[in-house]
Amino acid sequence: MSSNAITIPGVQINEKPWVDTLHEWVTTVDHKRLGVLYILYALLFLVIAGVEALIIRIQLMFPHNHFVSPEVFNRLFTLHGTTMVFFMGMPILFGFANYLVPLMIGARDMAFPRLNAFSFWLSALGGFLLYFSLVGANGLYGAGNAPDVGWWAYAPLTARAFSPGHSTDYWTLALLVSGFGSIGTAINIIATILCMRCPGMKLNRMPLLAWLNLVMAGMVLIAVSPLTAAQAMLLIDRYLGGHFFDTQAGGSAVLWMHFFWIFGHPEVYILIIPCFAFMSEIIPVFSRKPIFGYPVMVAATLCIGFVSMSVWAHHMFSVGMSSYTNSFFTITTMAVGVPTGIKIFNWLGTMWGGRIQFKVPMLFCIAFLFQFLIAGLTGVMLGSAAFASQLTLSYFVVAHFHYTLVGGVVFAVFAAIYYWYPKITGRMLNETLGKWHFWLFLIGFHLTFDLMHFPGLLGMPRRIYTYEPGRGWNTLNLLVSIGAFIQAIAILLFVANLIISYFKGAKAGNDPWDAWTLEWSISSPPPAYNFASIPVVASRRPLWDLKHPEDPDSRYE
Amino acid sequence: MSAMANPFPEASAAWSLPDRGKVAMASLIVAESAIFTIFVVAYLFYVGKSITGPTPREVLETPIFYTICLLSSSLTVHLAAKSLARDRVGAFLGLWVLTVVLGGTFMYGTGQEWHRLIYQHGLTISTNLFGTTYYSLVGLHAFHVTAGLIMLLIVAIFALAGRVRAQQSRRVEVLAMYWHFVDAVWVVVFTVVYVLGR
Numbered sequence: 001m002s003s004n005a006i007t008i009p010g011v012q013i014n015e016k017p018w019v020d021t022l023h024e025w026v027t028t029v030d031h032k033r034l035g036v037l038y039i040l041y042a043l044l045f046l047v048i049a050g051v052e053a054l055i056i057r058i059q060l061m062f063p064h065n066h067f068v069s070p071e072v073f074n075r076l077f078t079l080h081g082t083t084m085v086f087f088m089g090m091p092i093l094f095g096f097a098n099y100l101v102p103l104m105i106g107a108r109d110m111a112f113p114r115l116n117a118f119s120f121w122l123s124a125l126g127g128f129l130l131y132f133s134l135v136g137a138n139g140l141y142g143a144g145n146a147p148d149v150g151w152w153a154y155a156p157l158t159a160r161a162f163s164p165g166h167s168t169d170y171w172t173l174a175l176l177v178s179g180f181g182s183i184g185t186a187i188n189i190i191a192t193i194l195c196m197r198c199p200g201m202k203l204n205r206m207p208l209l210a211w212l213n214l215v216m217a218g219m220v221l222i223a224v225s226p227l228t229a230a231q232a233m234l235l236i237d238r239y240l241g242g243h244f245f246d247t248q249a250g251g252s253a254v255l256w257m258h259f260f261w262i263f264g265h266p267e268v269y270i271l272i273i274p275c276f277a278f279m280s281e282i283i284p285v286f287s288r289k290p291i292f293g294y295p296v297m298v299a300a301t302l303c304i305g306f307v308s309m310s311v312w313a314h315h316m317f318s319v320g321m322s323s324y325t326n327s328f329f330t331i332t333t334m335a336v337g338v339p340t341g342i343k344i345f346n347w348l349g350t351m352w353g354g355r356i357q358f359k360v361p362m363l364f365c366i367a368f369l370f371q372f373l374i375a376g377l378t379g380v381m382l383g384s385a386a387f388a389s390q391l392t393l394s395y396f397v398v399a400h401f402h403y404t405l406v407g408g409v410v411f412a413v414f415a416a417i418y419y420w421y422p423k424i425t426g427r428m429l430n431e432t433l434g435k436w437h438f439w440l441f442l443i444g445f446h447l448t449f450d451l452m453h454f455p456g457l458l459g460m461p462r463r464i465y466t467y468e469p470g471r472g473w474n475t476l477n478l479l480v481s482i483g484a485f486i487q488a489i490a491i492l493l494f495v496a497n498l499i500i501s502y503f504k505g506a507k508a509g510n511d512p513w514d515a516w517t518l519e520w521s522i523s524s525p526p527p528a529y530n531f532a533s534i535p536v537v538a539s540r541r542p543l544w545d546l547k548h549p550e551d552p553d554s555r556y557e
Numbered sequence: 558m559s560a561m562a563n564p565f566p567e568a569s570a571a572w573s574l575p576d577r578g579k580v581a582m583a584s585l586i587v588a589e590s591a592i593f594t595i596f597v598v599a600y601l602f603y604v605g606k607s608i609t610g611p612t613p614r615e616v617l618e619t620p621i622f623y624t625i626c627l628l629s630s631s632l633t634v635h636l637a638a639k640s641l642a643r644d645r646v647g648a649f650l651g652l653w654v655l656t657v658v659l660g661g662t663f664m665y666g667t668g669q670e671w672h673r674l675i676y677q678h679g680l681t682i683s684t685n686l687f688g689t690t691y692y693s694l695v696g697l698h699a700f701h702v703t704a705g706l707i708m709l710l711i712v713a714i715f716a717l718a719g720r721v722r723a724q725q726s727r728r729v730e731v732l733a734m735y736w737h738f739v740d741a742v743w744v745v746v747f748t749v750v751y752v753l754g755r
Contacts, residue, residue, distance in 0.1 A: 111577040187584040195577035221584055225591035233599065236693055241683030244599060244693075250608045250686050259595055 029113035030528055031098050034120050036424060038095025039417075041124060042088045047491070048131075049083035052076045054488055057481040063469040073465035074148035075167075079130070081151030082171065085267065086178050087127040089405070092413055093274040094123075094185050097213045099424065101189060103519035103526065104207045106198025106535045111191035119184035126178025133170035147171035150463065152264065153234075155245035155256040160238055169238060172231050179228040186220035189213055198518075200537040205557070207517045207540070208291060211298050212277035215305045216270055222309065223266035230259035254319055261312035268404065269308040272372075273301060275412030276343060279365055282419050283347050285515045286362035287354030290541060290553070293346040300339035300346075307336045317388040326385040333383030340376055344369060359513075360434035364415035367442055371407030375400065378453070393463075396456025402449050414441070414494070421498075422512045426524040427505030433497040441490035447483030451476050516541035578731040586738045589701070593742055596697055597749055600690040604754045607685035616678045619751045623666030624743065627702075630659035631740040634709075638733045644723040650716045656736070657713055660706050667699050691750065698746050701739050708732055 025033060056076050059067045068076065098116065102109055110116045133146050147167045149157045158168050193214045197206070234256075236242035243249035245256045284291045291297065313321060313329040347369060356362065378400040382388045391397060414437075421429050455473045456462075467473055511520040518535055519526070521543055539545055539553035604613075637652035671692075674680045682692040712732060715721050721729070 112581065183585075183588050187581050187588070190584045191577045191581040194580050195574045197574060199572040217584075218587075221588040222591050225588045226595045229592045229595035232697075233596075233693065236682065236689065242689040242693070243683070243686050244689055250603070250606045251689075252602070255599065255602060259599075262595075 027117075029109075029117045031102050031110045031113065031116060032424075032526060032528075032530075034116050035095045035097075035099025037120055038091045038098060038123075041120075041127070042092035042095060043495075045083050045087040045091070045127060047495075049080050049088060050488065050491060052080040052083070054484055056080065057484040059465060060467075060477050061481040062478065063467050063474055065466055068465070070465040071148065074150075074463075075146040077463060078147045078150050078171070082130060082147070082174070083127070084405070085151065085271070086175060087123070087130065089271045089409060090178075090182060091123055093216070093271065093409075094182070096278075096413075096416055096420070097189055097216070097274060098185070100420065100519060101192055101210055101213055102196065103423075103522070103530060104210055104517050105193065105196060105201050106518050106531060106537065107192065107196035108530045108534075110188050111196055112188050115184050116188050119181040119188065122181030122184065123178045126174045126176075126181065129170050129177060130174035133167045136166065136170070152257075152260050154260075155234075155251075155253040156247055158234055158238070159246060169235075172234050172238075176228060176231045176235070179224050179231070182220050182224050183228070186217035186224070189217035190221075193217075198531075198534050198537060204295070205537060205540050208280035208294065208297055209277040209517075212273050212280065212301050215301045216273045216277075219266050219270050219273070219305050219308070223263050223270060226259055227263035230256065230263070233259075254316075257316050257319060258313070261315045265312040265315060266308050268401070269304060271409050272404065273304065275368070275409050276301065278412045278416040278419070279347055279368060281517065282361050282365050282415055283350050285419075285513050286357045286359055286365070287351045288357070289350055289354040290516075290544075291346070292349035292352075293342075294540065296342060297346055300342040303339040304336060307332060307339070311336055311383075314383050314385075314388065317385045318392045330383060330385045334380060337376060337380050337383075344373060344376075359418075360429070360431060360438055361415045361419040363435070363438045364411050364418065367438075368408060368411045368415065371403060371411060371445075375403035375407055378403065391456060393461055394456040395460045395462055396453050398462045399449050399452035399456055402452070406445060406449065411441075411445075414438075417498075419513070420519075421501070422508030423519055423524045423526070425502055425505075426508050427501050428508050428512060429501045429505060430497050433493055433500070437490050437493045437497060440493065441487055444483045444486030444488075444490055447486060448480050449483075451483070452480050455480075511543070516543045518542055521546070576727055578727060579734065582731045582734045586734070589738065590742075593694075593697065593745070596690075596694045597745060600694050600749055600754065603686045603690050607687045609685045611678050611680050611684070611687070613687055613691070613750070614755050616674055616680060617751060617755065618670070620666050620670060623663045624747055626659045626666070627663040627743050628740055630656045630663070631737050633659065634733045634736045638726065638730045641721065641723060641729050642726040646716070646719075646722065649721070649729075650713070653709065653713055653716060657706060657709050660702060660709065660736075664699065664702055664706065667695065667702075694746060695750065698739070698742055701742065705732075705736050705739050709736070 025037065028034060028037075055068060056073065059065050059073055098110065101107075130147070135145075145167065147153075147170065149163060149168055149171065153168070153171065156162060158172075193206070193210050203211075233242070233244040237244050237246060237251075243251045245251050245253055247253055280291055280297060311329060311332045313325060314333045317326055317329075347365075378396070382391065382397065382400055418429055418434055421427070455476050458472050458476075460467065460471075460473050460477075467477075508524045510523055512524075513520070518531075518537070521535065522531060535542065537545075539557050541553050545552035545554055633652045633656045637649050637656060640646075640648040640652060680688045680691075682688050709732065712721060712729065
């Protein structure tokens with residue numbers, strides 16, 4: 001297929017001065033540019049929070065280490081957690097949703113382009129506020145120069161008495177502001193998917209990526225709003241003398257825990273469901289088969305979205321809830337594993353009997369399947385109240401959720417970047433560097449996070465800044481830290497690949513992977529208007545129909 | 558672009574999708590409901606847990622009149638939007654301004670109640686748990702009423718300038734949805750604060 005960009009004969013386009021280009025990017029309302037801004041912004045924070053993780057690991061490399069002080073250590077894990085969840089995980093997934101959803105459903109832009117830009121800049125302001133605390137948090141008190149209350153910020157640690165200065169306020173405001181941005185984006189994604197589909201794109205023909213992002217956006221509405229409400233309460237406590245979480249006046253610290261985890265647990269599904277979406281688009285293309293069990297995938301996603309709203313208190317088994325409450329949340333937590341298992345079987349069913357191509361995106365997908373399975377298994381272990389009471393607040397928990405968030409989300413994001421980079425930039429990422437990146441990251445990941453389970457089982461608590469020698473934790477911690485550095489080297493290779501391939505990479509053409517969804521029908525990078533004429537689709541794989549008019553999918557669906 | 562044309566075109570059934578404004582407002586209402594739910598849960602959780610007075614039973618008076626004002630404004634905004642859809646601009650403007658007046662009356666009632674609580678009973682947001690949860694929940698609702706009133710006023714100004722016609726009726730309906738939501742929330746807040754929480 002030839003490029004469908006409109007060129008006007010006789011019109012010469014002059015090179016623009018850089019300041020004009022910058023102005024265009026800052027004022028843009030184009031969903032593709034905003035998507036790229038989200039992704040770049042998230043990658044910046046990935047590097048920042050990654051460096052924080054490295055400092056944490058240097059400190060824990062040896063017992064009685066003095067690389068950073070205990071106070072700095074607290075600030076580091078707070079910043080690392082907050083940044084990775086709110087300013088890396090969510091923005092990068094929103095970025096892909098922004099970029100891909102309109103292209104995949106045959107629309108020219110999101111439903112509300114200006115709301116889209118507003119949401120992005122709100123999120124950007126949130127990240128800025130969090131790190132501005134490094135400069136501005138001293139205030140008049142001279143205490144603390146970054147939030148140090150942990151990413152859950154449990155009461156009463158956040159009370160004025162225990163968190164003087166403004167660092168906690170910057171944390172609160174950062175989350176409040178980026179929360180509004182997230183809600184705006186979620187509204188936009190829902191309106192886009194429901195109202196902007198091209199003719200013929202019925203709901204049961206939408207690419208799974210659109211379906212899963214629809215569910216994710218719905219979860220953002222229901223799950224991020226409680227966090228926003230809880231942050232407003234915290235601000236009322238801190239600035240207006242309220243007593244929501246003030247135990248001296250009868251307030252409840254446990255209420256904050258509930259409010260935080262009502263957000264906090266659905267949040268991990270908000271992060272992982274778009275990754276399921278990447279899997280559902282990439283695995284079929286590199287297995288050369290349509291997705292196995294499309295309706296079941298949609299149903300399982302809806303089921304995850306529904307059940308995951310009622311599992312939050314499995315983060316609180318050691319708080320002292322009643323045995324009925326513990327049993328309820330144990331059962332729901334086990335139940336959410338069922339639709340997730342269905343998904344894994346569907347991806348395996350897609351690969352089964354396919355002609356699998358082991359390109360870099362597919363390598364990351366396969367690693368994702370294994371790692372997410374293991375993460376799910378330790379999740380089921382921790383979902384049992386009796387087991388969790390033993391291991392809560394230990395490194396076993398840290399290993400578990402890093403397995404889902406690194407082994408799951410980060411691997412899936414890498415798969416997505418390798419898969420859609422050609423569409424976004426028009427150039428292929430270098431395959432050799434990509435394989436180095438994959439294997440080094442895989443080795444580093446497993447060295448770090450496989451071994452991290454064991455200090456937890458041996459009783460090492462999370463969030464300690466150092467530990468005594470002679471407890472059997474020394475060698476394990478050293479190896480965990482070495483693994484972190486191997487991952488860092490892999491990330492450096494990845495960043496180098498992103499930059500080198502942007503200038504020197506092979507030209508991608510419209511459809512480098514011989515894929516089936518609408519974004520591959522237009523030029524790479526796509527023109528500002530996406531589709532010169534709005535496409536009409538008759539099946540779930542419109543490009544297959546186009547390439548194989550003798551045997552179109554529409555005949556069977 | 559003919560290349561993308563469907564090789565097997567469907568019967569040209571009308572391709573209609575929901576209105577994006579209404580879908581977006583419905584989504585916003587879902588998100589807002591979640592926020593209100595958290596504040597309502599906090600209110601109910603802390604009923605009777607204040608260590609010091611005053612208690613709701615001692616100081617709260619049920620605002621029946623102002624509640625009737627707000628709830629009837631839902632009816633007027635609905636009739637206003639309907640009139641606009643039928644291009645009866647005069648009726649629209651009258652009902653719309655009436656909605657603003659009813660909403661404004663409600664806000665006056667809230668202000669009066671707060672004034673009484675603060676100056677007669679010494680109840681502020683930092684007095685006790687009742688004060689904290691009461692002012693937060695009622696204040697959050699009042700904030701939404703105020704935001705709604707500002708948007709209603711903007712439309713009223715445009716309508717007075719003769720710029721609101723039947724073409725804009727879909728947008729006006731989106732705003733009416735928001736106003737219905739604000740009223741529905743008041744039903745919950747009223748039940749929780751003035752009935753269950755006493």
